[in-house]
Amino acid sequence: MSRTRGTSRARRISSLGLAAAVTRAATAGLRAKPPGGRERWARTNYAGRTVEWYAGPACAFAAATGTARVRPAAGLAVLVAGVCGAYDDVAGAGDARRGFRAHLTALRDGEVTSGAVKLLGISAAGLVAGASLKERAVDKVLAGVVIAGAAHLVNLVDVRPGRAAAAVVALGAPGLLRKGPGAELAAAAVGAALAVLPDDLGERAMMGDTGAHALGAALGTAVVAGNGRAGLVVHAAALVAAAVHGEARGA
Helix, strand or coil, X not given: CHHHHHHHHHHHHHHHHHHHHHHHHHHHHHHHCCCCCHHHHEEECCCCCEEECCHHHHHHHHHHHHHHHHCHHHXXXXXXXXXXXXXXXXXXXXXXXXXXXXXXHHHHCCCCCHHHHHHHHHHHHHHHHHHHHCCCHHHHHHHHHHHHHHHHHHHHCCCCCCHHHHHHHHHHHHHHXXXXXXXXXXXXXHHHHHHHHHHHXXXXXXXXXXXXXXHHHHHHHHHHHHCCHHHHHHHHHHHHHHHHHHHHHHC
């Protein structure tokens, strides 16, 4: 029994450490040789300060890599969430529309916004991952809601420096106390978040939708892997409520 606990603890530590190390290495690599030039990677934060965007793709890549080691389907969901977030970060710059309603209304009128691509892409990825991680149909759907909902939740709180990364650490930390794949998936999310938190808090970097959605999806896969139907129902209900509340506030 003690050997099993030791192995589980080692896997969690390894998953956390790997995600943190990959995030830092990827950030340093992008900073040293930024594709397209440094101007393409500069962003303006809420206070009007210019910050780096390297942390977003870096932590998304790290979270996808870390979760894929545990469950390939989880890694795919995280990767798609990051890619969709990156598309919105780039193509959606300057688009003042916020919330599901605005983007779905535009889609109904024939305009495919970056927000709609993000919404549909992450939802589809969540459902695909949920179908792989769970066996029963109801659980597959609940899992998809949890993964997509968690991705949206982390992005929802990303309104000030450090909030999204801190939220991932706070929400993911309890999962580290568990055993099994859920704990390892949570460790990957927490490790990547911890790696970007200092620069994010110091207003030197931002994750953008890229990092927020990827880390949120990683948290969602951890919840899915670590819970049965009752837990999935509770988490899905809470995430839907948070999304509705966020939509109402943004209206």
